[in-house]
Amino acid sequence: MAAVVVFGAMRETLVQERLSGNFQKSMNARFLSEKGIYIVAKCLKDKLIEDPSLTRDQLVMSQCSYTGGGSAGDDLKFDASASAGDEPDIVVITSSGERYSGDSNDKIVAHYRFTPGNSVSVNDSFMAGCTGVSLKGSSLIDSYDSSVGSYEQTKSSNAVINTSSSNADVSLSGHSIIKGDVNAAGAIHLLGSSPVYGNIKSNTGITISSGGGVRVDGNAQTLGDILHQGGEITGYVRANGNATMKSGASIANLGNDDFDIQYGGTGTFPNNESGFSQNGIHYSNSRFNVNPQLTPIEIHAPDSSQCDPLALAENMDEVIGDSDSYPYYQVGANQHYTFAPTWAYYETIHGNSNNNGNGNGNGNSNSGSGELNAISALQKDIYIFDALKQQYEDVAQSDSDLEYVYGMKGFTLSSNGSVTIQGGDVIFLVDGDFSIKGGSGMTIKAGSSLSLFVTGTIDLGGSGNVYVEQHGLTTSGHAAFNIYSSKSGDGVSLGGNSDMYAKVYAPLSTVSVTGSGSLYGSIIGAFIYGSGSGDYHFDEALKAIDLGVGNGGGSTQTKPTLTFERWYYRLPTSTE
Numbered sequence: 001m002a003a004v005v006v007f008g009a010m011r012e013t014l015v016q017e018r019l020s021g022n023f024q025k026s027m028n029a030r031f032l033s034e035k036g037i038y039i040v041a042k043c044l045k046d047k048l049i050e051d052p053s054l055t056r057d058q059l060v061m062s063q064c065s066y067t068g069g070g071s072a073g074d075d076l077k078f079d080a081s082a083s084a085g086d087e088p089d090i091v092v093i094t095s096s097g098e099r100y101s102g103d104s105n106d107k108i109v110a111h112y113r114f115t116p117g118n119s120v121s122v123n124d125s126f127m128a129g130c131t132g133v134s135l136k137g138s139s140l141i142d143s144y145d146s147s148v149g150s151y152e153q154t155k156s157s158n159a160v161i162n163t164s165s166s167n168a169d170v171s172l173s174g175h176s177i178i179k180g181d182v183n184a185a186g187a188i189h190l191l192g193s194s195p196v197y198g199n200i201k202s203n204t205g206i207t208i209s210s211g212g213g214v215r216v217d218g219n220a221q222t223l224g225d226i227l228h229q230g231g232e233i234t235g236y237v238r239a240n241g242n243a244t245m246k247s248g249a250s251i252a253n254l255g256n257d258d259f260d261i262q263y264g265g266t267g268t269f270p271n272n273e274s275g276f277s278q279n280g281i282h283y284s285n286s287r288f289n290v291n292p293q294l295t296p297i298e299i300h301a302p303d304s305s306q307c308d309p310l311a312l313a314e315n316m317d318e319v320i321g322d323s324d325s326y327p328y329y330q331v332g333a334n335q336h337y338t339f340a341p342t343w344a345y346y347e348t349i350h351g352n353s354n355n356n357g358n359g360n361g362n363g364n365s366n367s368g369s370g371e372l373n374a375i376s377a378l379q380k381d382i383y384i385f386d387a388l389k390q391q392y393e394d395v396a397q398s399d400s401d402l403e404y405v406y407g408m409k410g411f412t413l414s415s416n417g418s419v420t421i422q423g424g425d426v427i428f429l430v431d432g433d434f435s436i437k438g439g440s441g442m443t444i445k446a447g448s449s450l451s452l453f454v455t456g457t458i459d460l461g462g463s464g465n466v467y468v469e470q471h472g473l474t475t476s477g478h479a480a481f482n483i484y485s486s487k488s489g490d491g492v493s494l495g496g497n498s499d500m501y502a503k504v505y506a507p508l509s510t511v512s513v514t515g516s517g518s519l520y521g522s523i524i525g526a527f528i529y530g531s532g533s534g535d536y537h538f539d540e541a542l543k544a545i546d547l548g549v550g551n552g553g554g555s556t557q558t559k560p561t562l563t564f565e566r567w568y569y570r571l572p573t574s575t576e
Contacts, residue, residue, distance in 0.1 A: 028076060029106035030569075032069075032097030036080025037110045037567065039066050040093045044082060044112075048560045056114045059562075060084050060091055089114050091562065110567035116560050122309050122505075122524070122547055125160035126538030129528040130300070130307035130507065132163055132186065134171045135194075140535040142179035144520075146472030147541035151520065157197055159538040164300045164307060167204065172196070176530075180538070185297050187224070190215055199235070203296050206239075210248060223294050225265065237261040238292040244268040245283070250275050264291025302526060308507035310384055310547060316486035319382055319453055323431035326407040331417035331440070339450075340423030341392035342404045344375040377404035382427065382453075384484070387546040391476040392424035405429050410456070413464065415439040421450045425478050430454040438462035444480055446470035451482040458485055458506075461495035461515070468501040471520055472541045479503040479521070479542060488526075494519065495532075503542055 043064035048054060054062070065081035080095035093110045126143065127133055135141070143158040144151040159180035163170055169186040172178065172194035181198040182188055187205040190196065197217040200206065205224035208215050208231065215231035225241040230248040236257045237243065243263035245251075247270050251260045260278045261267075269276040269283045276283050300306035308314075331337055336347050379402040390403045410432035413419055417437075422445040428434075433456035436442060444450050446469040452458070460466060468480045483504045485491045491509025494500065501520040504511055511525035518535040522542050530536070 026106065029097040030108075032076055032078040033080075033095040033106045033108040034097075036066060036068070036078040036095030036097065037093050037108055039068070040064050040080045040082055040095070041110070041112065041562065041564070044091065044093075045562050048562060052560050054560070055116065056089060056091060057084055059114065085111060090565075106569065108567055108569055111565045113563045113565050114560070115563070122545070124543055125162045126180070126522055126536065127159075127161045127528050128524045129161075129163050129170075129511075129526065130165050130168060130302050131527045132168045132170070133161055133184075133528045133530075134169075134173075135176045135528075135530040136174045137531050137533055138175045139530065139533065140177045140179070141538075142536075143538040143540055145540045146520075147544070150471075151537055155537070156540075158540060159536065160198075164298070165302045166299050170202075181218070183297055185299050188222075195231075201294075201297060203299070205241070208233075208249070210246065212248065221292075221294055223296050226263075237263075238294055239263040239265070240291055240294055241265045242267070243283075245270070245276060247273060253278070259288060259290075261288050262290050262292045263288065264293075307526070310484075310505065310507075312384075312484055312505065313486050313508055315383055316453065316455060319380070319384075320429050320431045320455060321380060321407070323407060323409060323429075326409045326429075326431060328409045328411075328432070329406075330412045330414065331419060332414050333416045336418045336420070338420045338422065339406065339426050341390060341426050342377050344377070344406065346375075375406070378407050379403070380405045380407075380429065384547050385478075388477045390425045390427070390478075391474065403427055408432070410434070413437060413440045413442060418442070421445060422448050425449045425451070425474065425476055427451045428453065430456070432456045433459070435459040436461075436464035436466065438464050440464045441467060443467045444469060447474060449474050449476075449478040449480050449482065451478065451484065453484045453486075455486055457487060457490065458483060458492045459495075460500070461493055463497055465496050465498040465517075466500055466502070467498075471501045472539060473545065477545060479545060481521075485509050492525065501539075503539075503545075 044059055047059060047062045047064065060082045067079050069076045078095055078097045080093060083092045085092045091112045091114050093112065096107045098105045141159045143156045144154045148154045157179035161170060161182045163184045163186060165185055167186045168184065169189060170182055170184040171189040171191065173191040174194060175192055176194045178196040182196055182200045184202045186203060188200050188202040190208045192209065193211045195214050199218035200216055200220050202222040202224065206220055206222045206226045208228045210230035213231055214234060216233045219235035220226060220233050221238040223240045226237060226239040227244045228249040229246040232250045232252055234252045234254050236253050236259060237251055242265035243261060253260045261283055267284050267289055281287055305311065338345055381401060382403045385403055392404065405427040408428060408430045411430055411434045413436040415437050417440045419442040430452060434452060434454045466481060470480060473479055481502045483492065483502055485506035486508060488508040489510060492504060492506045492511040495514040496517045497515050499518045503521045504523045506525045508526050510527045510529060511523055513519055513530040514532045516533045518537060520537045521539050
């Protein structure tokens with residue numbers, strides 16, 4: 001009996017040892033398959049850091065497949081790889097683990113959700129004034145799309161105005177008609193009779209002056225107080241602070257929102273007048289005295305990367321380079337320059353051989369004999385154009401990433417002088433001031449473009465004009481006329497009396513737009529001041545420009561993510 005008991009116990013122990021060993025081998029295989037999941041997931045996330053623009057399908061093709069082992073012995077092995085899931089945003093990672101040369105196997109399938117980064121174009125609005133925007137006069141501000149057709153064919157109401165630093169106000173006076181949204185990190189002041197055909201939103205407050213007619217053809221929202229003194233808001237009103245309405249003011253709520261108005265502070269409305277109630281309930285009722293808890297517009301410091309997304313202030317010295325040997329270009333009366341991307345020449349016109357200009361290559365003299373004086377362009381690496389190839393017609397295209405540029409200590413186009421830009425994409429590097437005087441003209445031929453990088457002031461005023469034969473983008477993706485300024489304070493003045501097409505990027509400058517000529521394009525500046533009678537037309541085609549920035553991106557962009565959702569085990573032979 002004792003022997004039977006002993007042998008039975010020994011047999012049970014042997015079975016337990018075998019079961020324990022099999023379990024241990026199974027767990028080893030499972031741990032190995034889990035290891036493969038972690039390694040491939042880390043590889044995919046690292047790929048997104050290297051290139052945030054990857055799509056889901058590009059990501060799974062990025063060679064993140066791994067075969068490896070474990071530290072416990074040479075007989076441990078895993079194989080892991082990524083594939084596209086049935087849903088368009090799912091990445092599937094499959095990993096198989098084995099122990100003892102296949103004696104024990106395990107397989108895990110993990111699902112990760114891919115969220116792509118959202119790119120926001122640098123030119124996503126017509127006016128972006130980091131520290132403020134002030135518009136006077138009687139201008140029309142609207143939009144069109146030069147990639148589709150002319151202004152008359154495509155005009156629309158998408159001319160967005162933005163400010164982004166603390167207390168950066170938008171002030172609209174006179175009768176400036178805005179066809180688009182207005183978003184201010186500071187306050188919004190609708191003065192005179194300026195109407196906005198779009199929504200308005202402010203972090204600190206909204207003031208609408210007395211007057212009649214439509215003042216806001218949309219919704220009005222503020223995290224501060226709203227003072228509505230006259231005219232109609234066709235949408236609804238939301239204010240985290242106080243709300244005050246005067247006689248003659250009204251809220252139409254054409255969208256039939258449940259609440260004409262909501263406010264978190266004190267409400268002040270005329271008591272014995274109609275028009276200050278909804279469904280028979282006066283706006284002073286507690287039904288409307290509810291804080292809407294609006295989220296603020298994001299605030300950025302004036303010297304932040306958000307106010308200078310191209311990092312121009314940081315990189316301008318490198319762009320300009322050593323300017324000690326640069327000539328000063330002055331085109332005098334009856335003189336003419338033609339600039340192509342790799343060469344330029346000077347000539348006299350109208351039979352006048354006046355020799356007041358500089359620019360024969362050394363910038364010292366012209367012969368005055370009517371002979372052409374050829375000037376060769378320099379080569380530089382302009383980081384903003386890393387994603388855009390410079391086009392030029394006179395020589396074979398180069399595989400080099402360098403651009404052909406003209407280095408200058410300054411540029412003046414004097415009265416009755418003229419300049420032609422042709423043959424492709426022309427770039428001026430001006431370590432000084434750039435001005436076009438009255439009576440002179442610069443013509444940018446169809447299919448060509450001019451990009452100015454200027455450290456000093458830019459003055460395009462009076463009757464001096466820049467004529468762009470073809471509005472919009474060239475075939476190479478450059479805008480027809482580009483102004484890049486790194487100057488602080490008063491930096492850019494656009495005061496011509498003829499229509500002008502320009503994309504202005506001056507993140508540290510006050511940009512002044514005066515005169516009677518209309519401006520087509522976009523403006524990014526520290527502060528934007530507009531007066532006069534000229535209209536403003538935002539070219540929505542500029543949103544498509546792919547520009548490089550100092551840290552290597554093509555535009556401001558939210559980062560893509562790869563988020564674990566679930567995993568499950570499958571038999572090693574399963575193909576699911």
